[in-house]
Amino acid sequence: MNIVDAYRRTGSYRAAAAICGVNHKTARRVVERSRRGRFERAPAPRRLRNTDAVIGLIEERVRQTDGRISAKRLLPEARAAGYGGSGRNLRRAVARAKASWRRRRRVFRPWVPKPGEHLVIDWGTEGGLQVFCAVLAWSRLRFVRFASDQRRATTLRLLAECFETLGGVPAVVLSDRMGCLKATTVAGLVVPHPDYVRFAAHYGFRPDFCEPEDPESKGMVESLVGYAKTDLVVGLGPFGDVAAANEAAPSWCDEVNGRPHSEIAAVPAQRLETERELLRPLPGLRAQVAAGVERKVDRLSTVRFGSARYSVPATLVGSRVRVLVEGHEVVVFAAGREVARHPLVAPGEVAITDAHYGGPRAVPVRAVRPRSASERAFLELGPAAEDFLRAAAAAGTPRLGSEIAAINGLAAAWGPGALAGAIERARAFRRFRASDVASILEAGDGLPSHVAPGAPVAIDAPRVPTRGLEDYALEVLR
Numbered sequence: 001m002n003i004v005d006a007y008r009r010t011g012s013y014r015a016a017a018a019i020c021g022v023n024h025k026t027a028r029r030v031v032e033r034s035r036r037g038r039f040e041r042a043p044a045p046r047r048l049r050n051t052d053a054v055i056g057l058i059e060e061r062v063r064q065t066d067g068r069i070s071a072k073r074l075l076p077e078a079r080a081a082g083y084g085g086s087g088r089n090l091r092r093a094v095a096r097a098k099a100s101w102r103r104r105r106r107v108f109r110p111w112v113p114k115p116g117e118h119l120v121i122d123w124g125t126e127g128g129l130q131v132f133c134a135v136l137a138w139s140r141l142r143f144v145r146f147a148s149d150q151r152r153a154t155t156l157r158l159l160a161e162c163f164e165t166l167g168g169v170p171a172v173v174l175s176d177r178m179g180c181l182k183a184t185t186v187a188g189l190v191v192p193h194p195d196y197v198r199f200a201a202h203y204g205f206r207p208d209f210c211e212p213e214d215p216e217s218k219g220m221v222e223s224l225v226g227y228a229k230t231d232l233v234v235g236l237g238p239f240g241d242v243a244a245a246n247e248a249a250p251s252w253c254d255e256v257n258g259r260p261h262s263e264i265a266a267v268p269a270q271r272l273e274t275e276r277e278l279l280r281p282l283p284g285l286r287a288q289v290a291a292g293v294e295r296k297v298d299r300l301s302t303v304r305f306g307s308a309r310y311s312v313p314a315t316l317v318g319s320r321v322r323v324l325v326e327g328h329e330v331v332v333f334a335a336g337r338e339v340a341r342h343p344l345v346a347p348g349e350v351a352i353t354d355a356h357y358g359g360p361r362a363v364p365v366r367a368v369r370p371r372s373a374s375e376r377a378f379l380e381l382g383p384a385a386e387d388f389l390r391a392a393a394a395a396g397t398p399r400l401g402s403e404i405a406a407i408n409g410l411a412a413a414w415g416p417g418a419l420a421g422a423i424e425r426a427r428a429f430r431r432f433r434a435s436d437v438a439s440i441l442e443a444g445d446g447l448p449s450h451v452a453p454g455a456p457v458a459i460d461a462p463r464v465p466t467r468g469l470e471d472y473a474l475e476v477l478r
Helices: 003-010 013-020 024-035 052-064 071-080 087-104 152-166 194-203 215-236 242-257 268-278 373-379 383-394 400-414 416-428 434-446 469-477
Strands: 118-126 129-136 141-147 172-175 182-186 189-192 206-209 293-296 302-305 308-311 320-326 329-334 337-343
Touching: 003 013, 003 024, 013 024, 052 071, 052 087, 071 087, 118 152, 118 215, 129 152, 129 215, 129 268, 141 152, 141 215, 141 242, 141 268, 152 194, 172 215, 189 194, 189 206, 194 206, 215 242, 242 268, 293 302, 302 320, 308 337, 373 383, 373 400, 383 400, 383 416, 400 416, 400 434, 416 434
Parallel strands: 118 172, 172 206
Antiparallel strands: 118 129, 129 141, 182 189, 293 320, 302 308, 320 329, 329 337
16 A cells, blocks of 8 residues: 555554554655645755866866876866865766766777778977878888978978888878868868879879877877887987988888887888788879968068068069078069068068069158148248148147238238248248248348358348347347
8 A cells, every 4th residue: 555545544644654664754745745746756956066066177087088097196186176075085076987988988999901001191299300200001111201390392292202112102191180281171071282182193192181189090100100209319319400310210210110010910121012012103203392382462562471571572462472491591482483582580570672662661751731722822832831831730839720821911911932931931940920920021131041050150230120129039049
């Protein structure tokens, strides 16, 4: 008998509890739920844990390490993220995250390569050198060379050298999503760069790219990159330059390829003799790899290279040019011919040739543009009026517009010629008011001439004008 039926028959919570073998409080809760139309038990609220604040961090680290991270290693990072609980609680949370990860982790399957099918390539960096690595998948033959950069031209040049070393071309070249080999990505699919497509068509292989953030898909070349860093660069180095490193690389490759490989239990150099018969033949000529990088000329008639700007002829604005480095100079080519050459400059600097802009830079001059009838009438007095106006504006003359109008009124009494001479004299003495110009006109020839600073002054007895005595005295004192 259930609790509800027992209560209906007895009418007592305690009696119903005794019949069903439960506590009378439990019987009361069940009966009250049935009165509200609910017969199921309400879900218990989830108990909060002090690890909830860092559960996202725990799951992310477990995923990144494929479930290999320990709670002890994770504890300092969890503390920094705000975890304030004990180490035991964190160990339990890490154990739960690892169990969940094992149930849904990726399942790996050994790759069984076929002879003549795949060549896997990758780049690494060690000791200031760029390390190019390639592995022929079936024979496990390893190829290592050094370069100063990871550009497209360098990658394709070393890939061509690798084909020549192998004595043939594999069917597929597998790489990660190198920025130098891809043009763009659409819907997760890599579109190879046109130069790479032409290179692949010349040698007859198919370019292939790994999934993003998936080093397992090219694990054999990842292992070679680490091996070359530790055994070649660190073991035989340090190398002074790329040339010295490339002198040591072939002999190192011959040594490691002449020893049995632990994975295939065979000597890669011997397996290459078998695999070479299945490789595609080399073309008669090496592919012409375009040197330098392509850039678009901006509206400033410059190209950006190495975070610096280099000028080109202004007629090339909007066109695409090729930029490359020769020694300590940057050379720009357009349509196969050299159009500019500059010394290398530091990032953020600009290298400019004046001939690209039609000559040296002109000093900027602000044009005088009359807007009113008074301004136009004043500027009709000639170049002296324009010089006077520029000097007066630069000196901050107050109410300059009204002063110009007053000066224009003097032309009726003194004539334009005399007024132009007075304006030129006033500018020389930096007197920009209409009353000053009037005083000069009234003084006639009796005023002293302008003397350059530092020149000897001959003192004569000038004729004292009858009007403008105060202004005349000021000019004499100057």
